Amino acid sequence: MKNFSNTYIFLYISALVIFVAVVLSVVSIGLKPLREANVKAEKCQQILHAAGYHDVERKQSVELFSKVAEKMQKADNEEVYRIRCADGADGYAVRLDGKGLWGPIWGYAVLSGDGTTLKGVAFDHKSETPGLGAKITEEAFLKAFEGKKLYDKDGKFVSVRVLKAGTASEIANENRVDAISGATLTSKGVDAMFSNDLLNIKD
Numbered sequence: 001m002k003n004f005s006n007t008y009i010f011l012y013i014s015a016l017v018i019f020v021a022v023v024l025s026v027v028s029i030g031l032k033p034l035r036e037a038n039v040k041a042e043k044c045q046q047i048l049h050a051a052g053y054h055d056v057e058r059k060q061s062v063e064l065f066s067k068v069a070e071k072m073q074k075a076d077n078e079e080v081y082r083i084r085c086a087d088g089a090d091g092y093a094v095r096l097d098g099k100g101l102w103g104p105i106w107g108y109a110v111l112s113g114d115g116t117t118l119k120g121v122a123f124d125h126k127s128e129t130p131g132l133g134a135k136i137t138e139e140a141f142l143k144a145f146e147g148k149k150l151y152d153k154d155g156k157f158v159s160v161r162v163l164k165a166g167t168a169s170e171i172a173n174e175n176r177v178d179a180i181s182g183a184t185l186t187s188k189g190v191d192a193m194f195s196n197d198l199l200n201i202k203d
Helices: 006-050 058-068 133-137 139-143 184-197
Strands: 069-071 080-084 090-099 104-112 118-125 161-163 176-178
Touching: 006 058, 006 104, 006 118, 058 069, 090 184, 104 133, 104 184, 118 133, 118 139, 133 139, 133 184, 161 184
Parallel strands: 161 176
Antiparallel strands: 069 080, 080 090, 090 104, 104 118
């Protein structure tokens, strides 16, 4: 059995590590355009879904999005788009960012042209619990937001509150959605996204 010196072993392992690192870097750089394209398509698909375009495949979403939406220039660099919804009405798509139980949650809210009413929403998450917090992506939860109001009858911003079903509250039904049972922290994260990110949307 041939014996190798410590120097040889060290150099061999170092060369192997460098080789693997170079290969991984090349692969990562090569796949970067594909990753960026997938991220863009996913974003377009989410916004379109919130705007009522429910049957658009991801590969078609970028082309359709370019026809019906355009990014608005906001002084605070918010991600806001002017969009023509599936029903033909004009609206605004606003990026939402928050925190769930295990990590980031995010999504888009599409508002009516006057910025007072939700036309639709789309949510996503990094690591919420399947069957609990992950339900924020399910259609039953998303549809509950359609038609909800951001302002009360006196014109005061109250957001769309995500509250536990049956909770006594002065918040009217048109300004609230039932929280997901068993997913309190994720529901609170969604609630906070609306309160924080839509506060000055009409300004």
